[in-house]
Structure formats: structure tokens, C-alpha cells
Amino acid sequence: MDFELPDEHRMIRDTVREFCVAEIEPIAQEIEDDHRFPAGVFDQLADLDVMGVPVSETYGGLGGDQLMYALVTEELGRVSGSIGLSYAAHVSLASKPIELFGTDEQKERWLRPLAEGEYLGGWALTEPESGSDASNMATAATPEGDGWVLSGTKQFITNASVAGSILVKAVTDPDAGYDGISTFIVDPRADDGFEVTAEWEKMGLNASPTCEIVFDDCYLPAERLLGEEGAGWEQTKKTLEGGRISIAALSTGLAQGAFDHAREYAGEREQFGQPIAEFDAIRDTLVDMHRKIERSRLLTHRAASQYDRGRSVTRESALAKLEASESAREVAEKSVQVLGGYGYTTDFAPQRFYRDAKLMEIGEGTSEIQHLVIGRELGL
Incomplete structure (x- = not known):
């Protein structure tokens, strides 16, 4: 979908991607093993001015939209599910509701430090x-x-x-x-x-x-x-529409990261005198993984774009979240399988993506709840 992205969106995505490869990917397994919250990474994300991507510039945000925020979330998930999850909770759950429902005084007091990355929410x-x-x-x-x-x-x-x-x-x-x-x-x-x-x-x-x-x-x-x-539940429903888009984006990133590792390994690993990517079973597995990722990304971008147009996205956000979260788990599992015994070790990343992806089917509404939401929207 690159050709459909506005130049500003592509620039932000590429900037975050470069940062992720240089600063996050080398420590992704280490912080997971140590159970260590990487505060310094979020300070660096604040320096990049992406801690408040969809928040108005009036209150310290970048002034972007939901699609731009989804792109950033996907890039973070591509290298670290943990960082992506803390980031998504900070933006979509802790910051955006203050912008949507708060007074000017609350936005200045509570939203600005969140959007500027002074601390997480x-x-x-x-x-x-x-x-x-x-x-x-x-x-x-x-x-x-x-x-x-x-x-x-x-x-x-x-x-x-x-x-x-x-x-x-x-x-x-x-x-x-x-x-x-x-x-x-x-x-x-x-x-x-x-x-x-x-x-x-x-x-x-x-x-x-x-x-x-x-x-x-x-x-x-x-x-x-x-x-x-008494407005808390209506606020919650509106918040979760955006939150489910962010989980869909994070799931797409996890799936893409798992796929990238499987594809690279399959191109380098040789068995019976040829790279395993040339065997039909591995090639077909990689193609199927790619198909699921592209489907997830399209649904996520559609939901984000409709959100940005001010349309109701109850069905679209639930559909994107359901598809992307289940695909992330399936793709990550296939990535482990492509790497075989190596995929089961912490020396290689697929096991981390596999473990991280499972939560995507649970958080911000389980897959069963997404079926319920979509069914209601279809009048079933």
C-alpha cells in the first residue's frame, strides 16, 4: 500500500523504521529476557516527536491522524511487541481520550506532558x-x-x-x-x-x-x-474503536517481523544442496504468511482512514483487530516452524513474536468479543 500513502506518512514511517532497526532491534530480546522497561527508548521516541502522533499540535502532539499513528505502531511492533504495546496504550488509551473528552484545562495539564513524551500514560x-x-x-x-x-x-x-x-x-x-x-x-x-x-x-x-x-x-x-x-461507558466505546485499530496495527507489525525473519532464514539455510525457500512447502508457507499480513494491513489502513474521516468504525475496527490478531499468531507460529529447532530458541526472534502475538487475541476485546461486535453490526 506504499503508493497510497501521503508523502508525510511515508516519511514518518521510514524515520521510525530506521530508528527501530538501529536502536530497538539490537536490544529487543535482551529487555524481554531481563523483564526491563526500556525508559530510554521512549525518551528517544519523544525526541522523534511521535509520542503524540494523533494529538493536536496545540497540546504538544504531532498533529497527525489515525493512519499515521497506525504506521508508527506497526513499525514498533515489527521489532518489539513490548515497546509497541506500551506505546499503543499510551497513545490510544491514555492520551487520546483526554483530547476527545477533556476540558481545555485538562488538556493543558494532562495531555501535553503525554503528547510531548514527558511520561507515559x-x-x-x-x-x-x-x-x-x-x-x-x-x-x-x-x-x-x-x-x-x-x-x-x-x-x-x-x-x-x-x-x-x-x-x-x-x-x-x-x-x-x-x-x-x-x-x-x-x-x-x-x-x-x-x-x-x-x-x-x-x-x-x-x-x-x-x-x-x-x-x-x-x-x-x-x-x-x-x-x-456517567459518560464513562460511551467514552470507553469510542476509545476502544481507536484502540482496536492500534492493536490491529501492532499485530500486523508482529506478523511482519516474524515473516521477515522466516524469509531471511529460508533464503540462507540450505538443505539437500539448495536454500529451503526453494522447496515448495517452505515457499508456499511464506506466500501464505505474506497474504495474511497484506490482508491485515489493508483492513487496518481502511479502518484508520475511515476513522480519520469521522465515520463510525465499530465494525471496521473490530474486523481489523480480529483478522490481524489471529493472523499475527498464525504467522508467528509458521515462522517458528520455518526455522525448525532454531525457531524454538531465544537466539532467534520468532519465538518472541509467537509469545507476544497471543495477547493480541485477548487484549482490548477478545476474538470472541470481536465476533459479537461484528455480528451485531451485521444485524445477526
Whole structure:
């Protein structure tokens, strides 16, 4: 699809690609093995001015669109799923909702440092007892004085241990169902009653922190309410439309990275006197991997482009996320198979892509939820 990309988009993509090859790819396995969040990489991304790609320049962003952001996310995923995941959560979940729903004062206070890369952000929806069923939310915010007191537990929160701000969903009216959910801005560095109680060891993506956080009578002043009281669920649905596009882009990047390693290996590895890429079975496998990646990329770019035109993308974002996430896992698995025994070792990258890709079918709505969303959009 390169020929369809505007020059500015292609320039940003190429700049990020060069940075990824030079600065991230050499350390990708090391930070995963060490379970180390690479703060310095995000400082460098801030220097490249891509920490707020789709955020207005008025508030420190690059002033790009969703398509440009998808391109950046794909390039990061192509070399490191962990960095791509923390980046995507920072932009689409932690930053963009403040631009969409915040006051001018909230944008200046909370959005600007995110967009300029002063620190990363997080977004807290999931709870120990509520995953796909977000209506079963137990975290509550009760009025007190001129503010709110937040109590509850959130689970599987990306970036929570390194974040400078976290958007938290909480029940403000227990009798109103989805209309009783609101969004609050929490400062994990300064707000009393906030605590990171666990940082999970995971199957993959271990250079991106995934945390349990607890709010124990955490007082928030009134100006920390994002948008209107009770608007939290509508905000969530809008946020997830953009978030699913970013996961589709990240998945496409993971698949492309896995394919690149398999293709290179197949061209160099010789068996029976010829490169294994010349055998029908390997060639057909690589072609099938390429086909799935191109299909994922097309669906992702279409969803992003429609988002940028202001159209509803409920079906398109779910379709892109479903296709790209499942393809990422399938392509990464095939990459391991092409490399054979080497693919199963940490000396080679396919095993990392394989482990990282699995989360793409779970986070921001499981594949089963995407089927549900798409079915509803089709009137089924």
C-alpha cells in the first residue's frame, strides 16, 4: 500500500523504521529476557516527536491522524511487541481520550506532558472479576466534599508502574448500569491511596509492565472527572474503536517481523544442496504468511482512514483487530516452524513474536468479543 500513502506518512514511517532497526532491534530480546522497561527508548521516541502522533499540535502532539499513528505502531511492533504495546496504550488509551473528552484545562495539564513524551500514560478498565463483562465493575467513586473518593482494584493495566497519569473507570451511580460509569484522571506519583500491588510475569511482552493497581480511599479533586459524570461507558466505546485499530496495527507489525525473519532464514539455510525457500512447502508457507499480513494491513489502513474521516468504525475496527490478531499468531507460529529447532530458541526472534502475538487475541476485546461486535453490526 506504499503508493497510497501521503508523502508525510511515508516519511514518518521510514524515520521510525530506521530508528527501530538501529536502536530497538539490537536490544529487543535482551529487555524481554531481563523483564526491563526500556525508559530510554521512549525518551528517544519523544525526541522523534511521535509520542503524540494523533494529538493536536496545540497540546504538544504531532498533529497527525489515525493512519499515521497506525504506521508508527506497526513499525514498533515489527521489532518489539513490548515497546509497541506500551506505546499503543499510551497513545490510544491514555492520551487520546483526554483530547476527545477533556476540558481545555485538562488538556493543558494532562495531555501535553503525554503528547510531548514527558511520561507515559495508562488506562484502567479491567478488574479481577470483570473482563469482557465490564458492567460487572466494582471500583467505585463516591462524592466527598468538592471531589471524589476512589476505591477498588484494577487488573492487567499496561504501563501502570511507569505512568505519570492513568485514566480510571469507576462506578458513580450503582443503579444506572452502563450510564453510571465515569472516568477519572489519577496521578500515580502524587495521589494518596494509589498503589501498584503486582507486576505480572507473563508468557510474553515482559518488557511492557502489566500491573494490578489498588485504590484505597484515593481522594481526587472535582477537576479530575473526565467529561460528564456517567459518560464513562460511551467514552470507553469510542476509545476502544481507536484502540482496536492500534492493536490491529501492532499485530500486523508482529506478523511482519516474524515473516521477515522466516524469509531471511529460508533464503540462507540450505538443505539437500539448495536454500529451503526453494522447496515448495517452505515457499508456499511464506506466500501464505505474506497474504495474511497484506490482508491485515489493508483492513487496518481502511479502518484508520475511515476513522480519520469521522465515520463510525465499530465494525471496521473490530474486523481489523480480529483478522490481524489471529493472523499475527498464525504467522508467528509458521515462522517458528520455518526455522525448525532454531525457531524454538531465544537466539532467534520468532519465538518472541509467537509469545507476544497471543495477547493480541485477548487484549482490548477478545476474538470472541470481536465476533459479537461484528455480528451485531451485521444485524445477526
